[in-house]
Amino acid sequence: MRNLIIALMLLLLLPVGANAAGVENVAPEGRKRVVVIDPGHGGPRPGKVMKDIAEEHYVLDVSKEVRKQLRTKMSDLEVYLTRSSDSAYHEKQSEDNKRRAEFANRKGADLYVSIHANAHEKTSVHGCEVWVLTLNERLMNQNQGQAARYADDGDFIDPKDIDRTSQGFMMAVARQLENEPFSRFFAEECCRNMSSYGLKNLGVKAGPVFTVLYYFEGPGVIVELAYLTNSNDYAYLSEKRAKTEMATAISDAIVSYFKALDGNVSESVSEQTSELVESAEAATAEVAEPLAEGYTIQLISSTVEVDKGDYQFKSYKGRVELYMGTGRYKYKYCYGSYATREAAQEELMRARETFKDAYVVRYKDGRIVTK
Ligand SMILES: [Zn+2]
Structure with a gap:
């Protein structure tokens, strides 16, 4: 962590x-x-x-x-x-x-x-x-x-x-x-x-x-x-x-x-x-392995799959993860991986500068979960 x-x-x-x-x-x-x-x-x-x-x-x-x-x-x-x-x-x-x-x-x-x-x-x-x-x-x-x-x-x-x-x-x-x-x-x-x-x-x-x-x-x-x-x-x-x-x-x-x-x-x-x-990016990429479960910041959800390298994610290049959810907007594009909700919350303010509706969600094994 x-x-x-x-x-x-x-x-x-x-x-x-x-x-x-x-x-x-x-x-x-x-x-x-x-x-x-x-x-x-x-x-x-x-x-x-x-x-x-x-x-x-x-x-x-x-x-x-x-x-x-x-x-x-x-x-x-x-x-x-x-x-x-x-x-x-x-x-x-x-x-x-x-x-x-x-x-x-x-x-x-x-x-x-x-x-x-x-x-x-x-x-x-x-x-x-x-x-x-x-x-x-x-x-x-x-x-x-x-x-x-x-x-x-x-x-x-x-x-x-x-x-x-x-x-x-x-x-x-x-x-x-x-x-x-x-x-x-x-x-x-x-x-x-x-x-x-x-x-x-x-x-x-x-x-x-x-x-x-x-x-x-x-x-x-x-x-x-x-x-x-x-x-x-x-x-x-x-x-x-x-x-x-x-x-x-x-x-x-x-x-x-x-x-x-x-x-x-x-x-x-x-x-x-x-x-x-x-070199710092390369070094950090090594340790930035997402946790198997935890909290992440959902930037957008979509009815169709979009490329993680899509232009709208340009501020989060290489850091966007796709998680699956339920309902019509089942493709959830998120970034960051935090062990606690508090830690994710701290980061949220920054994310909202580019995605004003971003919020913290919990994920497990590649899926968004409610608890
Ligand atoms: Zn000396």
């Missing part, structure tokens, strides 16, 4: 997200663009410490350099750092991350960039990568083990702890659909720029539910500069030029990102949007 609710929510939200994505991320005239840079860790949490490098200090230096560079590269951009000293928002990491997201929300950030350095138990793993948020059920489950492994440190939300029926989750899903193409566009730019300094490009990744990205309301990423645990990456990061180069890679990506947006969204962003919509 949970899956079904999500699937239906997604289907309903998709057209909104897809259309809005091209429009809402363009700042209204006169409003300044805002970017929030988040130097990861700080305060009680140093992050990864490797020989002379402590992640918390390293990423703070890089973040400050990004801000400095942006002042000349894009002087009308407002740049905020979530921290500018060795501090944190909260002693608990999950709360700390959440408050960083809330800080960015309060600033009205158009883009959120959290900067980290990476670590791995296998010292051979190396390269730069950028993470984006996904709430795709399959990807979340696939990474559940990984998320659970880190659950204590609060960087991730364990998918088990997410209430899929909560309004907060629904809103996060809606936001993600809208933001993901933008986050990915920036992430790709950033990876490309960082790898131009000789780091292996591990690309854009999605999987664990990052606390900070989950609570941030706009496009956002987590940049992992390179692996402190790999000797070559470590040697590079220790070089004097590295901090400036990494900051250049990130600030250039920020500039390209806003240029693309101000050019009324570059073609590649729109392409990614439609790809995303298609």
Whole structure:
């Protein structure tokens, strides 16, 4: 049932997200663009410490350099750092991350960039990568083990702890659909720029539910500069030029990102949007299997059989089901499948925008039943 609710929510939200994505991320005239840079860790949490490098200090230096560079590269951009000293928002990491997201929300950030350095138990793993948020059920489950492994440190939300029926989750899903193409566009730019300094490009990744990205309301990423645990990456990061180069890679990506947006969204962003919509539709189609019995919304009934793909059903493409009833108008065209009447009722208001006489009916084994 949970899956079904999500699937239906997604289907309903998709057209909104897809259309809005091209429009809402363009700042209204006169409003300044805002970017929030988040130097990861700080305060009680140093992050990864490797020989002379402590992640918390390293990423703070890089973040400050990004801000400095942006002042000349894009002087009308407002740049905020979530921290500018060795501090944190909260002693608990999950709360700390959440408050960083809330800080960015309060600033009205158009883009959120959290900067980290990476670590791995296998010292051979190396390269730069950028993470984006996904709430795709399959990807979340696939990474559940990984998320659970880190659950204590609060960087991730364990998918088990997410209430899929909560309004907060629904809103996060809606936001993600809208933001993901933008986050990915920036992430790709950033990876490309960082790898131009000789780091292996591990690309854009999605999987664990990052606390900070989950609570941030706009496009956002987590940049992992390179692996402190790999000797070559470590040697590079220790070089004097590295901090400036990494900051250049990130600030250039920020500039390209806003240029693309101000050019009324570059073609590649729109392409990614439609790809995303298609893949989300495919993913939701898998879970949108109707229940064997339950409640559905009857759009029309007819004396003759009509095609489920008929033009009048264009708003419910691929979702219309035919159920048989009794009497002259025995062909009942319905959509949605709900375990309870209340759940169907919630959806009814939306259906009535296109079919004003729609109402909730009970069905069982392909037939409309009265009880
Ligand atoms: Zn980190």
